[in-house]
Amino acid sequence: MFFFFVGGLEQQVRLVQKSGAGRCIACGSRADLVDYDKVLKVFFVPVWRWPGKAPLMHCSSCHLFFPPSASLPPPPPRMKAEPHGMRCGSCGRPVEPEFSFCPFCGAAL
Structure with a gap:
């Protein structure tokens, strides 16, 4: 005698x-x-x-549930162009144009 179980656990948005x-x-x-x-x-x-x-993040496109801490962060602020160089978008200090990161606050430029 055999018994087949067809079932499972699923997450659904409430x-x-x-x-x-x-x-x-x-x-x-x-x-x-x-x-x-x-x-x-x-x-x-x-x-x-x-x-x-606890609340989760839910993607309506691919139907993935994931913790809020794992979501992608918002894009960093962009640096502003000035005639004599660039300014960091985070701290506002002048930065040389060849830098990839702000030497004062460490934000990506």
Whole structure:
């Protein structure tokens, strides 16, 4: 006698807390901060739901769930052009044009 179990665990979005809160770590699309439910399915029918512990980021393009700390940071501020050189976008101090990083604050230029 054989018994086959067709089922599994899945995460589903319950509530979108903040739309466009970050970027997906897999595809780079916009990701939302969401509350989610874990769902046990047996033969593709939801049997039991329970809430997730902490909010997660969810990409609507590739349907990936990931922690908010892993999302891509916003792009760094760009440096401003001046007639006598460049200024750092973070601290505003003048920087030589050949530098890749600000020598004062360490921000990428």
